[in-house]
Amino acid sequence: MANLSQLLSRAHELCEKRGVRLTSQRERVYEIIVNSKRAISAYDLLDVLKKTEPQAKPPTVYRALDFLLAQGFIHKVESANSFIACCLPGHEQHCSQLLICDVCSAVEECHTDDLSSALQEKASVLGFRVSHHVVETHGVCQACNVAQKKMQ
Template sequence: MGNDDRRDDARTAGDGPTFTPAVEQMLERAHDMCRRHGARLTQQRRQVLGLVLSADRPVGAYDLLDRLRRDTKGAAPPTVYRALDFLLEHGLIHKIERLSAFVACRHMLHNAHDCENHLHSAQFLICTRCGHVTELEDSQIVHALVAATQARKFSIRTSTIEAEGICAACA
């Protein structure tokens, strides 16, 4: 199968926003990860993921819709919400509940890291002054959480921890 054939449902020339080479590389990884799991990263899902990856801070669904409408006719809230649900289900993004906003799962997409055989976990530091969010990948936090849940005979599948405070730049 040729490279062009592999990308059949991931992009159509001239459709949607243009992304940086770094974002394109992460979109290719996401496409490959979806395909390995029998899922499709459709054009709309790809565009939404690209917009989340391109954002410099967590982005809300209606912000994504506004950005999507700049390049795509007919974009509607259900389109964005369905894409976000898919991306969340496949571990490509995280929802920061405190902000009702979304960020890319960068450790997975930067490192082509697949969470298939272990707990999908994220920890976020949220600055209450500037809104900057930092994603941690701290295995000690994950191990402590797993140990605590196993002691209670609870099987954890996914975890998101949000800590609010003041970042170094605002301190």
């Protein structure tokens, strides 16, 4: 994944191009998500945000999340009600494919154009117009697989 400065630079570039504002609070929420080692919930985001902005309230976080989702800077992990940074902000027709570890809760975004194309093709055949899609695959990550094997 790109680093924080690359993602922030891309976010500012896209916001300017789209005529929207990446306010300081939106940027701070985005930074927290990018720096998180795992998918992060709205309330965990609020706890981190309150360390630098004690006046922050849940609506502050939810408004920032709505903006970041609408701009395609983050993804919602529906099954965990949490959020991760998008590794390709601004990518058109982006299909988010998430690998979610059921042991440690790590979430890895990956891209397989064949899967995205197959989903789009099937939807088209059925007369369905896709606005966005997220594929969540649950299992066990490499680190947890290794740890489990050591314990056996």
